[in-house]
Amino acid sequence: MAVWALGINHNTAPLDLRGRFAFALDQIAPTLNGLRSALHESTRSNSARANQTRGPEAAIISTCNRTEVYCAGDEHALDHTVHWLASAGGVSPQLLRSHAYTLQDGLAARHAFRVASGLDSMVLGEPQILGQMKDAIRVADQAGALGTTLNQLFQRSFAVAKEVRSSTEIGAHSISMAAAAVRLAGQLFEDLSEVKILFVGAGEMIELAATHFAAKNPKGISVANRTMARGESLATRFGGEVMRLADLPARLHEFDAVVSCTASTLPIIGLGAVERALKQRRHRPMFMVDLAVPRDIEPEVRALEDVYLYTVDDLATVVQTGHANRQAAVAQAEAIIDAGVQSFMHWMDQRGAVPLIQQLNAQADSWRAAELVRARKLLARGEDVDAVLEALSRGLTQKMLHGAMAELQAGDATAREHTAQAIQKLFLRKER
CATH class of the missing domain: 3.30.460.30 (Glutamyl-tRNA reductase, N-terminal domain)
Incomplete structure (x- = not known):
């Protein structure tokens, strides 16, 4: 295999x-x-x-x-x-x-x-x-x-x-991705208790991130998720609000920090939406973390002057602290x-030896069954029990040793020597 x-x-x-x-x-x-x-x-x-x-x-x-x-x-x-x-x-x-x-x-x-x-x-x-x-x-x-x-x-x-x-x-x-994101946010914002945070998604990674950010007592927590029920469950846990994913572009300007991790195959936060949000915020900085693969946030957003966008790869240096x-x-x-x-x-x-072991067991079972059939016939004819047992044991022994005996007589001297050594290991081992 x-x-x-x-x-x-x-x-x-x-x-x-x-x-x-x-x-x-x-x-x-x-x-x-x-x-x-x-x-x-x-x-x-x-x-x-x-x-x-x-x-x-x-x-x-x-x-x-x-x-x-x-x-x-x-x-x-x-x-x-x-x-x-x-x-x-x-x-x-x-x-x-x-x-x-x-x-x-x-x-x-x-x-x-x-x-x-x-x-x-x-x-x-x-x-x-x-x-x-x-x-x-x-x-x-x-x-x-x-x-x-x-x-x-x-x-x-x-x-x-x-x-x-x-x-x-x-x-x-060890510093998790979520803890690293909090550390980076703390470098941008003087006081995280004055920050409003939006979490996009409601999976394990977002739950972990929300747990770390909630420990800093932010000003507000919101959760946007495709499934409202799941988003509401997460938002309630951290005393936040839930919003529809479709409402995200119109409300993006409300948030100082955005952490996103969904299973979407295409970006859900585009360059245009972030540009409009910055304009409404009068270019107050936005902290954005994209933990999704594939990306949730269009990579072009990184070029905007007032946006600090980090991906999972960008967090590598932070999480290696203490390595x-x-x-x-x-x-x-x-x-x-x-x-x-x-x-x-x-x-x-x-x-690798399993097939051979299975073949050996099958062969031994076949010999055993054949000898049992013969023994039962002898007993049914009234033969002496001891004589039948003796014949059964002799028959099994002969079947088991026949192949080894035949190989000892076959081949050249070198082959017979190798066979003899193998037979000694298989049949003449001393009981410990």
């Missing part, structure tokens, strides 16, 4: 390219079906086994900072996976390859373990990625895209992440991950 991974993240690809490969959670199941069908079809001509298997296993992890595809099958199919993902994102395979990383077997497992443990995140040790991975794997499982191999890979990655977080200080003092102080914890975490990778690869190696 082969395992491989293909991905892009905040270290390898710019924000706009990552946006092309962003999959909302409800898009993952149909996307996985398409991926598995494409891989199954592409390997059909390369392997006779392709017609005998249920198709490659697959999982997709898509967050603001990364999109990663994990697969398992009879043979590696990285080239086919690259072409499929490039087509899904509407780019050439060459462009995707220039920004992607491809990993196989142990390296793929190591990467999954590091991602789950927060070692590959923009925010070192941040805990959100683990929840996002669990959600993605749950969706893949429900879609029937997981098999034994990927299920083992990710369950072990979750266990490793739990050990890393409980045994090291990898997450100590050097956690290098000892990183070393501890890497040691835990090393042990996890070795354990997984050992399990993979053992999986």
